[in-house]
Structures are given as C-alpha cells and as structure tokens.
Amino acid sequence: xxxxxxxYQIEDLAPARAARRVKGESRLVQFVLVGVSLxxxxxxxxxxxxxxxxxxxxxxxxxxxxxILEPDALAAIRLTxxxxxxxxPFNVIIGxxxxxxxxxxxxxxxxxxxxxxxxxxxxxxxxxxxxxxxxFGAQGYFGPWLAANNLKIIFAVPGxxxxxxxxxxxxxxxxxxxxxxxxxxxxxxxxxxxxxSPWRTFFTVTLPNVKWSLFYGVLLCNARAMGEFGAVAxxxxxxxxxxxxxxxxxxxxxxxxxxxxxxxVASLLAGLALVTLVLxxxxxxxxxxxxxxxxHH
Amino acid sequence: MSVAVTIESVEKRFQNFxxxxxxxxxxxxxxxxALLGPSGSGKTTLxxxxxxxxxxxxxxxxxxxxDTRDLSLRERRIGFVFQHYALFKTMSVGENIAFGLKxxxxxxxxxxxxxxxxxxxxxxxxxLPGLEKRxxxxxxxxxxxxxxxxxxxxxxxxxLLLDEPFGALxxxxxxxxxxxxxxxxxxxxxxxxxxxxxxxxALELADRVAxxxxxxxxxxxxxDDVYDHPATPFVCQFLGDANHLPVKVVGSQAFFxxxxxxxxxxxxxxxxxxxYVRPQHLRIVDDAPLALPGVVEHLRRNGPLRRAEVAVxxxxxxxxxxxxxxxxxxxxxRIRLRITHGNLFAAA
Numbered sequence: 001x002x003x004x005x006x007x008y009q010i011e012d013l014a015p016a017r018a019a020r021r022v023k024g025e026s027r028l029v030q031f032v033l034v035g036v037s038l039x040x041x042x043x044x045x046x047x048x049x050x051x052x053x054x055x056x057x058x059x060x061x062x063x064x065x066x067x068i069l070e071p072d073a074l075a076a077i078r079l080t081x082x083x084x085x086x087x088x089p090f091n092v093i094i095g096x097x098x099x100x101x102x103x104x105x106x107x108x109x110x111x112x113x114x115x116x117x118x119x120x121x122x123x124x125x126x127x128x129x130x131x132x133x134x135x136f137g138a139q140g141y142f143g144p145w146l147a148a149n150n151l152k153i154i155f156a157v158p159g160x161x162x163x164x165x166x167x168x169x170x171x172x173x174x175x176x177x178x179x180x181x182x183x184x185x186x187x188x189x190x191x192x193x194x195x196x197s198p199w200r201t202f203f204t205v206t207l208p209n210v211k212w213s214l215f216y217g218v219l220l221c222n223a224r225a226m227g228e229f230g231a232v233a234x235x236x237x238x239x240x241x242x243x244x245x246x247x248x249x250x251x252x253x254x255x256x257x258x259x260x261x262x263x264x265v266a267s268l269l270a271g272l273a274l275v276t277l278v279l280x281x282x283x284x285x286x287x288x289x290x291x292x293x294x295x296h297h
Numbered sequence: 298m299s300v301a302v303t304i305e306s307v308e309k310r311f312q313n314f315x316x317x318x319x320x321x322x323x324x325x326x327x328x329x330x331a332l333l334g335p336s337g338s339g340k341t342t343l344x345x346x347x348x349x350x351x352x353x354x355x356x357x358x359x360x361x362x363x364d365t366r367d368l369s370l371r372e373r374r375i376g377f378v379f380q381h382y383a384l385f386k387t388m389s390v391g392e393n394i395a396f397g398l399k400x401x402x403x404x405x406x407x408x409x410x411x412x413x414x415x416x417x418x419x420x421x422x423x424x425l426p427g428l429e430k431r432x433x434x435x436x437x438x439x440x441x442x443x444x445x446x447x448x449x450x451x452x453x454x455x456x457l458l459l460d461e462p463f464g465a466l467x468x469x470x471x472x473x474x475x476x477x478x479x480x481x482x483x484x485x486x487x488x489x490x491x492x493x494x495x496x497x498x499a500l501e502l503a504d505r506v507a508x509x510x511x512x513x514x515x516x517x518x519x520x521d522d523v524y525d526h527p528a529t530p531f532v533c534q535f536l537g538d539a540n541h542l543p544v545k546v547v548g549s550q551a552f553f554x555x556x557x558x559x560x561x562x563x564x565x566x567x568x569x570x571x572x573y574v575r576p577q578h579l580r581i582v583d584d585a586p587l588a589l590p591g592v593v594e595h596l597r598r599n600g601p602l603r604r605a606e607v608a609v610x611x612x613x614x615x616x617x618x619x620x621x622x623x624x625x626x627x628x629x630x631r632i633r634l635r636i637t638h639g640n641l642f643a644a645a
Contacts, residue, residue: 186379186381186383187383187385189350189377189379189383190377190379190383190385190448191385191396191400192370192371193348193349193350193370193373193375193376193377194396194397194400194448194449194451194452195370195371195374195397195400195401195452196371196396196397196400197371197400200400204385204396205385208385208387208388209385209386209387211387
C-alpha cells in the first residue's frame, strides 16, 4: 500500500462505516428486535383477542345467538349504545369548545385548564366513579336533596352517563388541542375579514381544518365510552337489565360461571374495538394526502 | 381632498409592552403606503388595528368619515393578506376566492353564475387563469400569494392590507412579485397599506413610506424624501448604510477633531452634533480644503460596487466608502476623503 493511496481509502471507507453503524451493527440484532416485538404482540394482544372469539364460539352458533338475544344482554347492549350516543356528542361539543378556547385565546389559568382536561386520564376510573357517589349518593352532598325531589342519579342511568362522560372527556380535546394550536388563527381571521359570520367561519373553515383529528377523537372516545368498566361499575349498582352496560354484563355472566355467554357478549365489544381500528387504518390509508395536507400547511 | 384612512394617535399595549405609542397617519385614496420598521417596531400591530383584528386602547381609526369602532369586521370591508397567505386548504382555489362573496347576507349575495364569472375575472387579473379547481397544496408560494390577494380583492375592499406580502418567498420570486404588485396597483387603484422590514422593498414599491421604531412613527414621506432627508438618526441608519461621525458645528462648518469636514451649513445652532454620511457620498480626492485623511484597510465587493474600509484617526469604526471609479486604491494607501452630502443631527 503506497502512501499516496491511503487518504483515498480512508475517505472511501468512512461513509460506508458510518452508514452501517446508523442502520445497526448486524442482521442478528434486527431479527432479535423484530422477533421480540412480534412475540410480545402475539402473546399479549393477538392471543387473548383470538381466545375471546374462540371461547365465544365454543358452544356453537345457537348458544352464541341465545347469549346475545337474551333480554338482559339486549338491555345491556341498548344501554351501552344509549350511553355512547349521549356521551360522545356531549364530549365532542365540550372538547371542541375547550380546544378552541385553548388554541385561539390567551387567558389566565390556561395551563391549569390543560392539566384539568388530562385529569380523567391520570385518575383511576374507580375514583372517578366514587366521586359521583360522594356527590350524588344517598349519603352524598346532594343525596338528601335528590331524594326529596325524587331524583335518582347513583344506581341509575344518569350516574352511568356522568361517569362515562367524565372518563371519556379528554379524548376529543386531546386530539384537537395540539392540532388547533399548530394551525393558529390566521384562517379564522381571514374568514372574518372576508365578511363571514362567526358560525360560518366555524363550520366552513375551522371544522374542515380539524376534521381528521376530530374523527380520531370521536373514534377513541366512542370505543372507551362503550368499554368503560371501573367508573361505571361503581355508580351502576349492577341492577340486571336496568343499569348493566355490556362490560358489566360480561362480568356478571363470568362470575356466574356462564363462560360461553360471557365471551359471546365480550366478542361484540372486541369486535367494536376491531372495527374502530380497521376504520382508523382504512381512513388513514385512503385519505393520507388529505390528512397530510390538513396537518402541514 | 378626502382621506381614505385616518389614524389618530393610536395606542396599544400587550401586557406591559407598549406596541404603539400615539401613532397618527393619513392615507389618501389610491395610495400605496409602506409601514417600514424592524421587528418589534409595531408595524404589524398597526396594520391589525386598521383591519380591526386588534383593538386600539386609545385613539381611533377612521375610514373616510366613519369611525371604525362603529363597524363590524364585515362592514369594514378590508382585504387582509397574511404573510403565510392563510388560504383555506380544504377548499379549491375557486372556492377560496368566492368565499367572501358567498359569505354575504342572502340579499346582497351574487348569483352562483355571477360568482363564477367574478372568480375567473380575478384569476385573469392575477395572471393565473383556469386554476379554479386546483388546491392550495398544489401551488407554488408565489401563486398562493397571488390567490390570497385575489381572494381579498373579491370583496371589493375599501383598503387592501398586506402583512409582509413577500416575506415567505425566495429572493427571485420576491422581485418579480414586487413589480407585479406595483402594476396591479396602478391598474386597480386600491388604497393599499403593506408592512415590510425590507427598506429596499418599501422604497421601490410605495408612494409613501412610514417608518416605525419602538411603537412610534419616526417619519412619513415619499421614498426620495425619507431617503435623502431623514428626520432622525434612526431613519437615516435604517434606510441604508451610513457612517457616523461625531462632529462639532461652528458657524456654517462641521468640525471633526478640530478639522473642518463639511461646509455650507445653514443650520444656526452650533455645538456637538452627529453627522451621518452614506458610503456613496464619500469621494476620494487628491486635495481639498475640507477633507478627512485616512488609511485604506480593506477592500471588498458589495453588489455592483467596490467598497473600501478606511480607518480614520479618532474613529472607533472604519468608514465605508463606495468607490466610484474602476481604479481602486491599494490597501495601506493614505487617502483623503471629501464628504459630498451628509445628514446632520444635533446631539441629544
């Protein structure tokens, strides 16, 4: 090797070595990393999910139908749908309002408001339920007054609704706030100077700009509203056919050793989760351009 | 003569920061006015106050004879163009331009056919015909800027307000758009106010330039006026390079370190003063009664000109001198400089 060629060799080798280091030292490491992730996913996600469907179908189609069409099960499905139908739109409206206030205005206590929005995420669902028992239960602050006026919140549908709204509140707001903040207010100000009314500005400019974030928020909010267990369990009182939602119904069946029926109803909930996931993926794939455009310009 | 926009001692603060401190300005119909200043000078705030996007704490803004505080944003009928265009990205170009017309109350709203016609006329005007169906993400920066302008023009605004209209574009596009905007203004005659921090842009484009500094209006005048006769040291330095010489005025002459450097002064007040001289107003001379000796320390190219940095005894900063002739002095050469024009300000 002559002295003259040495610098060239060093120059040639350097980038290749750097590139290899960035991509990982060897294929073995890659395989191990991918393998570990896949094994974990199989063991803790796919296997349980599959077992739900397998158990649900173990006694055959007839038993499956029976379990789902049984009056208490139907009542639980109806109640779950009712709760979601009220809680989700409610949280969409409040979430939009909160996100709007945080993204478009400067005010005192803004960071406090943001932490409050996160509160339901950081508080255990059981506590979220107990809070309402403390407020509206028979021994709670408003209990005597409610009893005197013949109103029932705890161990009734309104209590389940309150607990669900509380637990699912952050989903819509959390999706919207960062997106709205990154968009700023120039679009809205433009629309207003062009003569649009505030409502028109909201519906033709703001809402289309954030529609994808809003949609994700709604999907996640809905999945949680239908699947919430802890908070709802505390306030529901589990009166069969009256205050049992689907997750509670599953638990009752399971505790009574009616495994097949429990898994049949559970498979409906799991199916909902799958539909949510598929919907989200399909939309992301189908409207990738529109989503990218609405997020980045 | 009627006035299009009157700004009367407007004041505005953000928390404790005074953004505007008593700004007054009259804008004539059809005029193209530049609000020029460094960042933080209050120029964008002033534009937003005129638009009604910010409320002044004191003072008022009149459109003609009408106090704008009595007008809603819609009634103000202003065309505001943001620095980053703020095109509605979920709408096509055509829908963007039509937005203002479609937002009118039903009684005043033109028919869909009329709106379509108006949109294609405006696209014609901004030299982008046939782009109705495109989306903003499919356009270049310069095209987006022009679409934003067409959208603002669609509502036949009383005043066109442009916030750093070329700020987000690269240098070449910026130059082209500048000439284009000037032409458009000559054809349409809209009263226009635009904000810029680029003094070259302001001087080239505007009928009048208003220079802001720390929330105050330093000077208003034609580009020639403000450039040749700056009212304050700030304006003088902001509009272009200027060498600063501390001098003493006695009689009709200015003295730098007991040496007369500039004569023929008409100012009567003597005493210490600041003399500002632009690089092109320093000439190398063989010998003259009023001259400043110095040593050439550095030569460099400054666009089409060559520039010498000349060290002068008693000055901490070297003087910038534009060389008029092709024959440049050598580095280290002793030369004499004559001041052909300077701006004198009494020392504060």
